[in-house]
Amino acid sequence: MYKAFLIKYGEIGVKGKNRYLFEDALVRQIRFALEKVEGEFVVSKENGRIYATAQTEFDYDEVVEALKTVFGIIGICPVVQIEDNGFDDLAEHVIKYIDEAYPDKNVTFKVDARRARKNYPMNSMEINMEMGGRILDAFPEMKVDVHKPQVLLQIEIRKHINIYSIEIPGPGGMPIGTAGKAMLLLSGGIDSPVAGYMVAKRGVQIEATYFHAPPYTSERAKQKVVDLARLVSKYAGPITLNVVNFTDIQLAIYEKCPHDELTIIMRRYMMKIAEELGKESKCMGLVTGESIGQVASQTMQSLYCTNEVCTMPVYRPVIGFDKQEIIDISEKIGTYETSIQPFEDCCTIFVAKHPVTKPNLNIIKQHEHNLDDVIDELMKTAIETTEKIVVK
Structure with missing residues (x-):
């Protein structure tokens, strides 16, 4: 019955003169998403509407x-599209539509007609009343x-006529690539994939950095992060994963620092390393999955010490969330089951039994001087030997 989908967007509609840039970005993302399914589609814009029409x-x-999975979409409406061959022809198509879409006719309904084409011989109220009859x-x-009503039958009089009564919620947000680019610090945990998803939802293109520590972390731990990046890319588009x-x-920190x-x-x-890689990729910020008070490194004092080394903004989309709220999102986007696989990452090894929870920045800097003779070369080597994996 359905050969086309009417795609509704939200915030894009209130943009000004650059609205077309957001619409074009959304069209590109829709085309990219539909390339992954069977069938061929033409995606087009028409007077504030986007259509995906099956060929x-x-x-x-x-x-x-x-x-x-396409950010920027707030509603997906499967539509029957017909040419304007008069009201009687329209009524025949509406009757056929209801007969096929609602085999059990014991439902309440309302007709909601709208005319984008004002030269149609009947006004909206007349269409509603006559079609209802x-x-x-x-x-x-x-x-x-x-x-x-249980069924809201919508009729749009445009260049062609749309008939529909179903609107499936989309993910909302803004199209990927309309809000710059950021570097996500991606671990194998629950929080960072959710942080990546949330910032991507605001239109940010994502690149990711994962810190690998062989032989203390296994290849399975690395593959777990690759899998997480691939799951996030379902929403965020292709992601370049930097494996450092x-x-x-x-080892140097373990040997030389408290x-x-x-x-x-x-x-x-x-x-520091993520920021350097981000600069190379023209990122405008870092993204982490940190949440206040969740672990020792995420107290306010710890976050203050961590932030101090960065010149880029650091975005923490889940900072005010409870753990269960983060888990709920991870289950919704499909990353939870992968995140809980029991492979250690580099943040779970070399961990003190009683880590400091209220670090003093001056003392931390003083102890970092113990690394002065080796750290520049170690960082240079880590950055130069970074493995890049593109997932999509």
Whole structure:
């Protein structure tokens, strides 16, 4: 029955003269999403509407699931599109539509007609009343309810005529690539994939950095992060994953710095390296999955010490969330089951039994001087030997 999808957007509609840039970005993301499904589609803009029109047979559920991953979409409406051959022809198509879409006719309904083409010979109210009468004549068991109908039958009079009654919620947000680019510090945990998803939802293109510590972390731990990046890319588009060998830096910190400060000092060097990689990729900020008070490195004092090494803004989308709220999002986007696989990452090794929770920045800097003879070369090597993996 359906050969096209009317795609509704939200915030884009209130943009000014540059609105077309956001619309074009959304069209590109829709095309990219539909390339992954069976069937061919033409995606087009028309007077504030975006349509995905099938050129071949397709799997309805597969297409809907693909569109539900595209940020910027607030509604997905499968539509019947017809040419304007007069009201009687329209009424015939509406009756056929209801007969196929609602086999059980014991439902309440309301007709909501809108005319973008004002030269149509009937106004919206006349269409509503006349079409409602035709429907009742065809299906006497149906009842009109203008306040809370079970079926809201929408008719749009445009260049062609759209008939639809279903609107599937989209993810909202803004199209990927409309808000710059950021570097995500991606671990194998629950929080950072969610942080990446959330910042991508605001239109940010994501690159990611993962700190690997062989032989202390396994290849399975690395593959877990690659898998997480791939799951996030379902929403965020292709992601370049930078795999940094962090072993030598960790060993140097372990040998030369107080053990209760290991986590903070390691985090500071992770941020430095991620920022350098971000600069190379023209990123405008770092993104982490930190949440206040969740672990020792995420107290206000610890975050203050971590932030101090960065010149880029650091975005923490989940900073005010409870753990369960983060888990709920991870389950929704499909990353949770991968995140809980029991492979250690570099943040879970070389950890003190009693890490400092209220670090003093001046003392941390003083102890970092113990690394002065080796750290520049170690950081240079880590950056130069970074492995880049593109996932999509």
